[in-house]
Amino acid sequence: MYWDSGHLLHRMERWDDISFYSITLKSTGICLQLGHASGVWCINPLSAHNDDFVIINYNSIYEAGQYWNSYTKGSLRGIVMHDMKHAGQCHHPDGIGVTKPGACTILCPACPHTGKNLPDGWENAPSKIHPRFLYALFLAINANFCLARRNVSLDIVDLGFNHGYAFFVRNMHIKISLVHTINLADLRVSHGLAATGTGTIDCTRYNFKQPCSVGDLQKGKRYLNMDYLFFSSMQSSSEISTLNISYDITCQWSKHLWTQMSTFPHQYHIKHD
Numbered sequence: 001m002y003w004d005s006g007h008l009l010h011r012m013e014r015w016d017d018i019s020f021y022s023i024t025l026k027s028t029g030i031c032l033q034l035g036h037a038s039g040v041w042c043i044n045p046l047s048a049h050n051d052d053f054v055i056i057n058y059n060s061i062y063e064a065g066q067y068w069n070s071y072t073k074g075s076l077r078g079i080v081m082h083d084m085k086h087a088g089q090c091h092h093p094d095g096i097g098v099t100k101p102g103a104c105t106i107l108c109p110a111c112p113h114t115g116k117n118l119p120d121g122w123e124n125a126p127s128k129i130h131p132r133f134l135y136a137l138f139l140a141i142n143a144n145f146c147l148a149r150r151n152v153s154l155d156i157v158d159l160g161f162n163h164g165y166a167f168f169v170r171n172m173h174i175k176i177s178l179v180h181t182i183n184l185a186d187l188r189v190s191h192g193l194a195a196t197g198t199g200t201i202d203c204t205r206y207n208f209k210q211p212c213s214v215g216d217l218q219k220g221k222r223y224l225n226m227d228y229l230f231f232s233s234m235q236s237s238s239e240i241s242t243l244n245i246s247y248d249i250t251c252q253w254s255k256h257l258w259t260q261m262s263t264f265p266h267q268y269h270i271k272h273d
Contacts, residue, residue: 001243002137011090012024012025012028020164024062024063025062025063026053032053037267042099043116043131061246071209080161080162081096083104083162083165084096084099084104084138084165087103087104087165089103089104089165099165101164101165101169101170101211101212101232101235102164102165102166102167102211102212102235102236103165103211104162104165105165105166105167105210105211105236106208107208107236108203108205108206108208109206110203110206111138111203111205111208111237112135112136112137113236113237114237114239114240118135123135123239123241133242133244135240135241135242136238136240136242136243136244137203137242137243137244138203138204138205138238138246139201139202139203139204139210139243139244139245139246140201140202140203140204140245140246140247141199141200141201141226141229141230141245141246141253142199142200142202142247142248143198143199143200143217143226143245144196144197144198144200145196145197145217146197147159147195147197147198147226148193148195148196148197149193149194149195149216150192150193150194151192151193151194164212165241166211167209167210167211167212167213167214168212168214168215169212169213169214169215169228169229169232176210194216195216195217195218196217196218197216197217198214198215198216198217199214199215199216199225199226199229200213200214200219200229201214201230201233203214204246205249210233210234210237211233211235211236212232212233212235212236213214213229213230213232213233215228215229215232223253223256223260224260227257227260227261227264228264228268231261231264231268231269231270232268234268234270235267235268238270238271239271258272272273
């Protein structure tokens, strides 16, 4: 039997001496190999979970065998190590496990960063030299509800390699903070979803994501989720004296912001007047 590997989804039939009848790709022994370029054979393939792989195409539904590249996880680990190297964290004497949250983030060069682009004694400069907005941080808070994620796996099964080292907060932290406050019972809009969207904190100068400022939303744009992301993002800018925030519900959100801050661990607290 000839099979054109350039067209994977053929509708196949077999002759039984009387008529043709439909067969599956899987019944012919065809296995699709994922994780490699076409024509490249994997030296250590693994079968799909339960050997159950279904493809839904516009013209039919197909069953096929599947091989998964067992080195994919190793490749992902290599990518993380590459990122850690470029962030200057790969050769720490105590290992990458001591990497601080947000340490691998690319910071906005125009935003104020103590010890990087601010002059010595900037916080003590007189008002004539230290205008209100010269050393101010400008942030925007928003959410994207198109980034919903279905509840198809568990963190304990699908482990991550990046534990809050860059833009995303570590899920374990946010779940610990939210588990006693948010009722996770399924609603119509969140049924079957692990996340109903994504919240984020950006700088308004060049739209850079703040360190540890992106996280899942469980039930829409709730104050608690956005509070957590905001205070998490401010860990790298806690010494900034002037902060300007753009948020479509700032008038409501800011009313109890400092009260809410007191419910979070001390590491998330920032100075305020």
